[in-house]
Amino acid sequence: MSSGLPNDTLDKARSFIYRNARLLDRLRFAYYWEKGTKKAVLTALKGYQNDDGGFGHALEPDIRCPHSQPVPTELALLYMDDLDRYDAGMVGHIGRYLKQIALPDGGFPRAHLSINAFPHAPWWETSSDDAFSVNPTGSLLGLLMKQKAWMGYEHEPWFRLSVRQMWEHMENAEPDGYHEAVHWISFLRVFPDRALSRPYLNKLDEWLAKPGSIERNPEAQGYVHKVLDWAPRRDSYAAKFVTPEEVQLHLAYMQAEQREDGGWPISWATLSPAVELEWRGYLTVERLLTLKSYGKL
Known part of the structure; x- marks a missing residue:
């Protein structure tokens, strides 16, 4: 471990993860x-993958629905991307x-109505599942x-239509906060x-x-998104x-x-103490990876 962090940072995190985290995050x-x-x-x-190919079963801990949902499916791709190994x-x-779930004009909804039949965080309550949402369409396509x-x-026609929907969205809007950007x-x-893509990257950069x-x-x-949420x-x-000084301040x-x-x-x-521990296990691995990326572990 490099200087600047207590030498028990990783040991303490290890103990927490093996006591509390899901098997996925322990692995x-x-x-x-x-x-x-x-x-x-x-x-x-x-x-966590269902027979229809999507992911559910609380892979996103605030969505307890076992059925496939767009955001847990995005999260599965993110897990594979982080490993730099996509399973064909x-x-x-x-x-x-x-x-199967692509909308007629392209893109994907934020969630399916089936989410409502199971415990979920209030921001996942869904009244309609037939409207395009840049979250998670952008990352699903990007990954x-x-x-x-x-x-x-x-x-695939659904893919080409979904790409077109992203361009139309970005043409007519700027990011609506972290979860769109x-x-x-x-x-x-x-x-x-x-x-x-360059004009839209310029638009994104102006917003950032x-x-x-x-x-x-x-x-x-x-619930704010700080320097290391944007640059983990x-x-x-x-x-x-962000400046190197800001990064070091936020790392400390x-x-x-x-x-x-x-x-x-x-x-x-x-939703519950168990859900909090699931999130904390995931986040603890993420925090360690951030510290490692910046040479602190």
Whole structure:
């Protein structure tokens, strides 16, 4: 461990994860720090995939619905992307699911109505599932374009229509906060036609540069998105909008937030103590990966 952090940061986090985290996040921790394998992580992830190809079963802990939903499916792709290993079978089945749920004019809804029949955070309450949402459409498309394990999506009408919907959305709006901007980034950063994406990247950059888009105060309370939420890795797109001094300040504050039990806290209310621990297990792995990326672990 590099100087600047207490030498028990990782040990305390390890204890928290093995006492409290889901199998999936325990295996992620084992892969990154204890010679675990990508295969083990992917095997655990596959347990969340339904026969229709989508993901459910509370992979997104605030969505307790076992049925497939767009956001847990996006999260599954993010897990694979973080491992830098996309499973061809899982991704191919995801493509089948996305074809089934794509809206007539392209894109995907934020959630399906089936979400309402199971416990869920209040912001996931859904009255309609026939409206386009950039969250999670942007990342679903971006991650499909990024992976190379399954290329069956490229000429699908639903994919082309969904890309067109993203362009139309970005033409007529700017990001509506963090939860839209990250989907702009995911989509635009990998779109192969750089000349086509450049005007929208410029629009995104102008928004990111505005005061208030990135929370600079490490002590800000509540559900805010700070420097290291936007730039959790050195190569994060938004890293160019923060200074090295801001990064170091937020890294120090992040490390100080580690609780005595070894885990990191979350900044929103959850459905139950069990759900809180699921989120904290996930977030603790993420915090460690951020510290590692910036040379602190």
